[in-house]
Amino acid sequence: xxxxxxVIDLKRCYGCYACVMSxxxxxxxxxxxxxxxxLKGETGTFPNxxxxxxxxxxxxxxxxxxxxxxPTGATIxxxxxxxxxxxxxxxGCSYCKMACPYGARYLVEExxxxxxxxxxxxxxxxxxxxxxxxxxxxxxSTKCDFCRDRLEEGRDPACVNACPANARIFGDLDDPYSxxxxxxxxxxxxxxxxxxxxxxxxxxxxxx
Amino acid sequence: xxxxxxxxxxxxxxxxxxxxxxxxxxxxxxxxxxKPYPCPDxxxxxxxxxxxxxPYPLHEPRPPTRLDLHDMFPTxxxxxxxxxxxxxxxxxxxxxxxxxxxxxxxFGSNSVMTMGNAEVxxxxxxxxxxxxxxxQLYITEFEDAVADIILPDACYLERFTPAxxxxxxxxxPQGEDDWGWTIRQPVVKPxxxxxxxxxxxxxxxxxxxxxxxxxxxxxxxxxxxxGGPMRPENKLVEDGSVDHSWEDICDRLVRDRxxxxxxxxxFKKRGLFTWPKQKEDVYWKWxxxxxxxxxxxxxxxxxxxxxxxxESFGAHDFLDWSRFKALPDWYPCPTHxxxxxxxxxxxxxxxxxxxxNSLTQQNPWLDELSAxxxxxxxxxxxxxxxxxKGIAEGDKVWLENPxxxxxxxxxxxxxxxxxxxxxxAAVAGHWTDYQPIAKDKGTFFNDxxxxxxxxxxxLTLNQDICCRxxxxxxx
Numbered sequence: 001x002x003x004x005x006x007v008i009d010l011k012r013c014y015g016c017y018a019c020v021m022s023x024x025x026x027x028x029x030x031x032x033x034x035x036x037x038x039l040k041g042e043t044g045t046f047p048n049x050x051x052x053x054x055x056x057x058x059x060x061x062x063x064x065x066x067x068x069x070x071p072t073g074a075t076i077x078x079x080x081x082x083x084x085x086x087x088x089x090x091x092g093c094s095y096c097k098m099a100c101p102y103g104a105r106y107l108v109e110e111x112x113x114x115x116x117x118x119x120x121x122x123x124x125x126x127x128x129x130x131x132x133x134x135x136x137x138x139x140x141s142t143k144c145d146f147c148r149d150r151l152e153e154g155r156d157p158a159c160v161n162a163c164p165a166n167a168r169i170f171g172d173l174d175d176p177y178s179x180x181x182x183x184x185x186x187x188x189x190x191x192x193x194x195x196x197x198x199x200x201x202x203x204x205x206x207x208x
Numbered sequence: 209x210x211x212x213x214x215x216x217x218x219x220x221x222x223x224x225x226x227x228x229x230x231x232x233x234x235x236x237x238x239x240x241x242x243k244p245y246p247c248p249d250x251x252x253x254x255x256x257x258x259x260x261x262x263p264y265p266l267h268e269p270r271p272p273t274r275l276d277l278h279d280m281f282p283t284x285x286x287x288x289x290x291x292x293x294x295x296x297x298x299x300x301x302x303x304x305x306x307x308x309x310x311x312x313x314x315f316g317s318n319s320v321m322t323m324g325n326a327e328v329x330x331x332x333x334x335x336x337x338x339x340x341x342x343x344q345l346y347i348t349e350f351e352d353a354v355a356d357i358i359l360p361d362a363c364y365l366e367r368f369t370p371a372x373x374x375x376x377x378x379x380x381p382q383g384e385d386d387w388g389w390t391i392r393q394p395v396v397k398p399x400x401x402x403x404x405x406x407x408x409x410x411x412x413x414x415x416x417x418x419x420x421x422x423x424x425x426x427x428x429x430x431x432x433x434x435g436g437p438m439r440p441e442n443k444l445v446e447d448g449s450v451d452h453s454w455e456d457i458c459d460r461l462v463r464d465r466x467x468x469x470x471x472x473x474x475f476k477k478r479g480l481f482t483w484p485k486q487k488e489d490v491y492w493k494w495x496x497x498x499x500x501x502x503x504x505x506x507x508x509x510x511x512x513x514x515x516x517x518x519e520s521f522g523a524h525d526f527l528d529w530s531r532f533k534a535l536p537d538w539y540p541c542p543t544h545x546x547x548x549x550x551x552x553x554x555x556x557x558x559x560x561x562x563x564x565n566s567l568t569q570q571n572p573w574l575d576e577l578s579a580x581x582x583x584x585x586x587x588x589x590x591x592x593x594x595x596x597k598g599i600a601e602g603d604k605v606w607l608e609n610p611x612x613x614x615x616x617x618x619x620x621x622x623x624x625x626x627x628x629x630x631x632x633a634a635v636a637g638h639w640t641d642y643q644p645i646a647k648d649k650g651t652f653f654n655d656x657x658x659x660x661x662x663x664x665x666x667l668t669l670n671q672d673i674c675c676r677x678x679x680x681x682x683x
Contacts, residue, residue: 020580021577031572038581040582040583044623045623046590046623046627049624114572115644123399
């Protein structure tokens with residue numbers, strides 16, 4: 001059985017935001033919601049300073065904290081490894097948002113426009129809102145689902161497709177010969193905060 | 209330069225430059241064709257160039273006919289110090305230019321923000337035009353300040369652009385990858401009353417009865433920009449007897465470059481045409497024995513000619529002619545000779561990866577990502593220097609140059625910057641009410657750029673874009 005996962009090569013990522021933008025465009029996420037995010041930080045002191053970009057998203061954990069705290073069973077771990085939210089069961093209690101140690105959950109309480117108050121929604125925003133509500137909605141918990149609809153069409157997640165540096169490698173982590181599995185094995189792949197025991201399915205390759 | 213001295217550039221096993229100097233063209237048409245060739249001295253003459261004159265050989269300095277006197281300056285591609293001088297018209301008089309600025313057509317640019325100090329650019333240059341009309345996607349500070357008529361332009365997703373990857377070498381596929389020619393095409397009809405500026409220009413020319421001249425201008429520019437002359441049957445008719453539409457012009461261009469089977473319909477379906485790159489294109493230096501200049505003896509000759517030309521107008525001191533040397537040299541600009549200790553910081557501009565010039569600031573998604581990024585909207589300052597000055601993360605500050613121009617921003621602390629420098633990202637800090645997303649975001653660095661002769665490099669005529677400033681907290 002295919003169980004999806006992702007590898008992000010920090011040597012290749014140069015922080016261009018193509019993943020973040022492609023996610024917003026594809027998933028119609030409203031202002032302030034980033035299913036794919038990019039964190040930027042620094043190490044060292046001048047003149048030996050290094051800036052590092054760290055792309056993050058829902059890690060589709062094998063032991064997801066968000067699932068265990070969900071009181072209605074709205075959070076579901078699929079057989080293919082992806083964690084999804086059933087928006088019809090979600091009551092918007094935010095337990096999952098608080099439980100996720102990686103900050104991958106978003107709850108949109110009210111749809112906001114990108115433009116200042118008083119201006120009508122643009123045509124694009126109207127379309128964006130409609131598409132968002134079909135897929136996720138207002139008042140429910142939302143998160144990255146590895147672009148499940150694209151996977152069903154045989155395509156990679158939007159962020160993987162958009163990365164100009166090929167820093168994201170997507171595939172079946174249960175297949176020891178898949179590209180991501182091989183990279184994790186050969187290039188010292190690691191997960192963020194393994195001590196929390198969530199067993200993320202998104203791995204990183206070291207920046208240097 | 210070391211690669212060129214050692215002969216290790218653009219040949220087998222060597223470093224390859226950005227953008228190939230050679231394109232052998234598509235096999236069926238031998239276009240686009242661009243090849244360098246040696247001058248009598250063996251120096252390289254480029255086969256194609258994106259600006260209005262080649263970098264070598266220098267064109268003969270001519271008595272100026274243009275309003276920026278640019279005909280006189282063979283080593284530069286642009287100058288602002290003449291047109292932004294408060295005595296611009298006196299300069300024109302001195303150089304016997306018989307006319308004054310009348311009509312300006314602006315194509316999607318916001319020169320109020322992109323040239324230098326906004327007030328100087330606006331008052332000394334833009335407001336000197338009698339009539340200004342502007343094609344623009346959003347209303348910018350330019351239209352706010354000087355446009356008499358604004359013509360809503362179509363977005364690039366609403367119109368045809370027949371050549372995207374040529375002529376700019378930045379867009380060429382690198383290495384041994386295939387050559388590619390791409391077009392942009394409309395994916396939606398233009399919203400509201402927007403129209404493609406190309407179609408509007410065709411309409412205007414038709415009403416003025418100058419369509420033939422316009423078509424001649426297009427015919428003349430195609431061989432230079434897109435690698436070779438048009439076949440006679442594809443040329444636009446220059447006597448004005450044919451109304452070429454923009455789609456027809458696009459069709460003729462791509463058919464001429466790639467044969468009748470690769471017409472606009474072909475490109476509409478595929479968007480892209482590729483053809484194999486030749487080894488002569490990739491490792492071109494081996495096949496084209498030209499010398500890339502590493503010293504510029506012809507600058508001396510060019511400088512002497514400009515000097516004489518300026519002297520003939522009684523302007524022997526117009527520029528510092530001593531800069532026209534064969535070897536690169538460094539001259540301190542006023543930023544580096546400022547001796548008032550109050551102005552103890554250097555500030556400079558850098559291009560944020562999210563933005564392109566000033567236009568993209570109004571895009572809500574790009575704005576949202578810019579706000580997420582720790583560096584795009586803040587003034588980056590070394591944390592130790594900030595501490596010494598009593599400035600903390602997020603503090604609102606002024607940067608003020610010795611000329612008294614100042615810009616406002618907020619500080620983001622970093623270890624990744626030289627302690628006496630302040631970095632400013634993008635052309636931000638919009639102020640027009642017509643850009644509610646971009647308004648008041650980031651800092652408008654260019655207000656610190658001084659647009660005078662002292663801050664202009666005499667050789668390239670580029671403005672100095674490093675500035676000395678003092679920094680202090682804003683109320």
